[in-house]
Amino acid sequence: MDYKNVIKQYESEMIEGLQELVRIKSVEDIATATKEMPYGVGPYKCLEYTLNLCESLGMKTVNLDGHVGWAEVGSGEEMIAVLTHLDVVPEGDVKTWSVPPYDAIIKDGKMIGRGTSDNKSPAIASIYALKSMMDMNVKFNKRIRLIFGTNEETGFGCMKHYVKRAELPTVGFTPDASFPIIHGEKGILQLEFKSRLDLGDLNVKSFEGGVATNSVPDKCEIVIQGKFNSFVDKVKEIIDTHNFDAIIEVSDVCKIITFGESSHGSTPEEGVNAISKMFKLFAECEISSNLVNDYNSKIAECTNGELMGSDLSDEFGSLTMNVGTLELVDQEIVFGIDVRYPISKSLEQVIEKIKEGLSRSVISVDEKFHKEPIYYEKTDQLVTKLLNAYREVTNDYESEPFTIGGGSYARAMPNLIAFGACFIEDGFCAHQPNEFIYIKRLVEQAEIYCNALENLLEG
Structure with a gap:
């Protein structure tokens, strides 16, 4: 299906949603942590906002003890998961930023702020990818679950809690790395x-x-x-x-x-x-x-x-x-x-x-x-399905799967792989001052994830 025009209609909402998320300083804060907010006020508020947004778009939502939440559509025994995280690393010395790190300022076609790239824009892109598929009346013969973590940067406590308390996906991906696709991660x-x-x-x-x-x-x-x-x-x-x-x-x-x-x-x-x-x-x-x-x-x-x-x-x-x-x-x-x-x-x-x-x-x-390190062969079915989704949108048939030193939620559960959401040509800015995302990439990310989910539904 051609999802681009449907996604494009949501571009302004995607921008506004990302700005709202970035404006929430979601750094782990043990000083404000409670049983209901295990990683502090900021990560919890981010999770709360995200689940409310998903519910307003017609998705079923669950907040699992403040550690993690999800939004889901579809039916069936099999479940496809997309894992993103809403917590961020500290901003560091604000003097090294050209703009306030939590103001989500848009300048020269970029949104600048902590978390714009890692990992709040992929969260927004995956939400509106799923909403666009709903609008296109896609037959969800499997469940699609968007899982939002709040402790990726400081220990994966959120996903450890999920694994103990919730259903594991059949297959899935995490948009917390780079395109075209990551088939291995160092220890x-x-x-x-x-x-x-x-x-x-x-x-x-x-x-x-x-x-x-x-x-x-x-x-x-x-x-x-x-x-x-x-x-x-x-x-x-x-x-x-x-x-x-x-x-x-x-x-x-x-x-x-x-x-x-x-x-x-x-x-x-x-x-x-x-x-x-x-x-x-x-x-x-x-x-x-x-x-x-x-x-x-x-x-x-x-x-x-x-x-x-x-x-x-x-x-x-x-x-x-x-x-x-x-x-x-x-x-x-x-x-x-x-x-x-x-x-x-x-x-x-x-x-x-x-x-x-x-x-x-x-x-x-x-x-x-x-x-531990993780590794998938380049010929693995999950790798090829997601790589094809990327190529269908970008027409980039030269880039190949590669391995990274970064660590993603792909390690949190079986049958997950890191897929996007950064484009290598844009540079890597996670954890750095003036972290950013090009505004035009939001629609492109969402379109790729629509194709990816469609490919996984067909498998």
Whole structure:
């Protein structure tokens, strides 16, 4: 069927709906969490708005304990699922944004705001794709369920709850990656590197950097008290003579801020790590510290684990490592580490390599979170049906399925695959300042998902 004209009629509603979602700051907030709102007020409000929208469009809806919700049409034993998430990562330093991150401002054909790309526009596109199919009187001989999660960015708690309490789909996809289609995702391993606070003679009052383990930090800040005059002189000299992207403020304390460039934690090579820059600054200042020495010799600005001997790779890609966060806890420095490892490697191999690489350092390693890699053959029926849906709309017969380091809801349940919604030629802006989506893409996404659902209904 030709869905484009029907979808086009909803374009203004899609834009308004996306703006409403973006204006809800749906970052996990444990401080406001309750039994009814397990991830805080923002994610819950986003879920509530989305389910109300779906209900107004004639879909049956369920809110499952505030963790997750869904909208459904059709009948039959089999169920096709589309999984999107409504939570977002923090906006980071608002000074790095050209517009307020939650105002959903439209400029030069783009809507700019946190969550526009990851993952609120695909949620809106899937809703109006299903509504357009309803308008076209498609025969739903299987159920189609749009599942909306609220804890994708910080642990998949929403989908763990769904799997325990609700029906698993027969097949489905998650529009939380890129077109044309993702047939494999690297393993995800989140660690904590820990070390006793040791910065030589410096008396540290506070030390922090980054906002999320799976984002490259664009800012790191340390506050020093006590005697620091000679240290200040060295820092000022380095900033002035080395064109170092940092600032220093001196009063009764000394505050130093290093700046980087944010990117998604699965592609740390595309960013500039502000935490690593801080430790580079310490080294330039010749601070006598085992921690500083070990950090710069084992981690530094290396994003593939090579310095610690953990640079694993296979035909689908290489290991990546991101130092996403730093915090000072009871005189101990805790680094939040995000590792994406090759599909053919095991968790045990990866951890062994990392621990071996740090065994003679002052840095200890604790495992916090893990997700196994997933992989589908390019000839798999699910891959070919969705790829054909993309090609029917875009006429792009050259792009092929590929693998990524990112992690999606495709790992949450069997028989799911990541399919869109980003177009590679638009660039990858998730987790970055000035995250955006081109307005024209909303209709295109929805049209692709109409074709995809139609193909799955026929299977």
